[in-house]
Amino acid sequence: MTSKPYAIIAGVGAGTGAAVARRFAKQYPVALLARSPDFSHKLAAEIEAEGGTAVSYKVDVANEEDMERVFGEIKDHFGSTCAAAVFNASSRPFPKPFLWQTQGDMDHALNITLHGAYLFAKLTLPLLLNAKGEEALVPTLLYTGATAGVKANAWLQPFAVSKHALRALVLALADEFAPQGVHVAHAIIDGVIRMPLTWVLKPLSSWHAKLDPTAIADSYWHLHQQPLAHSTAEIALRPFCETW
Amino acid sequence: MTSKPYAIIAGVGAGTGAAVARRFAKQYPVALLARSPDFSHKLAAEIEAEGGTAVSYKVDVANEEDMERVFGEIKDHFGSTCAAAVFNASSRPFPKPFLWQTQGDMDHALNITLHGAYLFAKLTLPLLLNAKGEEALVPTLLYTGATAGVKANAWLQPFAVSKHALRALVLALADEFAPQGVHVAHAIIDGVIRMPLTWVLKPLSSWHAKLDPTAIADSYWHLHQQPLAHSTAEIALRPFCETW
């Protein structure tokens, strides 16, 4: 067990999650949370091979019992002083006419995006509050949102509802915890994230219009570096080709 | 059973719900939905005494089985052509520090505000779509929202999350159903509604700054009168003394 401040990244897939994990691992030991741990286990090994410290945990972010178990393990291993926590898990949009949507569609979206985000806040905020005394460090809780958090379109009710709900949760947390010394922020990420799968699906010509996860990670790191008296509660990162 | 278009008002309490019911009852038979039916039963009797047609139904808007039962009764009684449906049910805000809030607080807010609104849309939209052929009538689905649907404050995560989620649902429905001939709209109502209970709680001097439910009902009626090519998807009704 160590008392060094560490970072927790939830939703570590091949895109934004991995880039954020690598970026924060340059400075902190990192705990990586993923539902399907194959990728995050490999990533943790790579970070360790490059001289960093990383442990991968298999967890369903929307399962309270599972999350409590994993956070118990994280505290046993890394201690109780968290410098930064990033929530990057999300449901995917499945466009469907409203009258064909089911309660299950709505529950699925809310479960991962909102309930997972809520559990993450409940479990990380006490650890982030512990980091307040640390020199030159503003403990930071970041959430990855989407344009659907500010714009609601036909056929996408479950996705839009869950992303608006997430945004409300995060901005209310930002309002509440800034005076207590924790920087909470919401990032509106949009466009297709540039990763192997999307490379296959999309014509090469639009490659440069895709978001680079490394650049997103740099922006998250920049938010973490901001002094509290200068805390951006929301940032939008959009490729210029997005039409909205 | 009648084939005349009618209106459905959900959440009929002594404030906005009653005023909206009275306003729409001037033109349509009205079905009144309320969890505690004492008030709405009395209101229905008053409307009938004044020459209107009104039936009060006891229902938990967040209970799917209950809602399906009541809508079966409504269709048996009023038929399948709905001119206007207004959802006015809501949880109340209970300010509490985030770390003291429970999953139950969040579920309670989402259950009434979002899940009830979702069930109401599922059950009324088919009836509203039936009214499209009617002369000089734009079928209308209205939801009462709050400033918490566009602004998220500390200590009010459950309320803000549920109101943001409601707004996303309604604006996505507006986007989807306008091309199909149904006007869906979200009203941002704020300030203390002027009714007996608030009259007691608040100093008389600020009485005139309170929202008049009759004026809200007039605005809802105005939205219902708008031609579809001119459909306001969102309206804010705020007393000037609101500081935000």
Place this chain on the structure above:
Amino acid sequence: MTSKPYAIIAGVGAGTGAAVARRFAKQYPVALLARSPDFSHKLAAEIEAEGGTAVSYKVDVANEEDMERVFGEIKDHFGSTCAAAVFNASSRPFPKPFLWQTQGDMDHALNITLHGAYLFAKLTLPLLLNAKGEEALVPTLLYTGATAGVKANAWLQPFAVSKHALRALVLALADEFAPQGVHVAHAIIDGVIRMPLTWVLKPLSSWHAKLDPTAIADSYWHLHQQPLAHSTAEIALRPFCETW
């Protein structure tokens, strides 16, 4: 000279201006302001023929001296108690790459849209404040804005700048004069207004998607009818086919 409250409509062309003039003329004597008075003179004659009271004035709304002269005439004729004032004048958007735009393009847009609106506020607010004592009347100052007041697009800098500036002016006036008893509001009108010229230019099939100026006028009248404790400071009136 009469002491009866009256309405002033600026920017009376064949679309929104004419419809607003006809609507307010049902209740009030109306003063019609237009740069090219042929249409407004004819409209005033029609209103008089139908039993109303209307006088048409030729004026450049952006010319301070001209406006002061005309308001002198209005006061001589109608008195100093104005019930409602509607500003409907606007520059038109001329899309052009920014580096080809000139200072003249920007000045032209600002001159009509912002400077005209400013002069109109300066000259009408004292007359509106005089109407405060009147029974059952909330004096109202309305401005017609556009989506360009909330969204700024490439090639349209002068139009977007002038419409954002107008919106700021109106919302700041709303904030300032509501406590003094005057309802000030901004309407975001969009889509092609339905009138003879656009009828020729546009395919018939999209006719129903165009805004009906009569419906806009009804919404303006509804805003004027709102009690002050229930004053909508901004309303958006958009046809559903608008993609924004």
Place this chain on the structure above:
Amino acid sequence: MTSKPYAIIAGVGAGTGAAVARRFAKQYPVALLARSPDFSHKLAAEIEAEGGTAVSYKVDVANEEDMERVFGEIKDHFGSTCAAAVFNASSRPFPKPFLWQTQGDMDHALNITLHGAYLFAKLTLPLLLNAKGEEALVPTLLYTGATAGVKANAWLQPFAVSKHALRALVLALADEFAPQGVHVAHAIIDGVIRMPLTWVLKPLSSWHAKLDPTAIADSYWHLHQQPLAHSTAEIALRPFCETW
């Protein structure tokens, strides 16, 4: 004359302007524009003393002839390839009841904030477009805005109008020039900037709630480092104690 990319900072006073100049001078030669050149001359000397390259120019940003003269001098000295341009000039808010405001108040605000910003865009964009071929460089045009650009309050019509107008100009430029390879962005800066004058005026206790100009400069530099496919068009930097 050099062909190395350089930066231009307009509005170099003791707060944000100075911090931005120092930050960009770590990477680029900098041209500093100020109306009162005493401070910026001294700053240029300090930057030179620390090994950087800086030239201070006295100019009224709202005077077209003056601006053209100075940009001629800049091109003679630094060449025609600009990496980054930051516009930081602004009028100050002078709260005053609307009916006491004069056309001069409005003109003064628009002149510096909007007209200066327009001239700056006209003169820097051709130089920024020249930098497109440069390795690992996204030419960047940044403007300092204010919360008054998104919120219009009583008594502050000239300030709010000019800041809304500025924001519309910048967001329309962002929309137009991103596809051409230039990142244009608007920063909503708020709160009292921390500098000697405000230190005297404000109680010491709130010192830490003030914005740190160095932190603002870091955020501006971060925006300049973003890849174009990941360009934030607007960022808000607010101390948590701002009530808005």
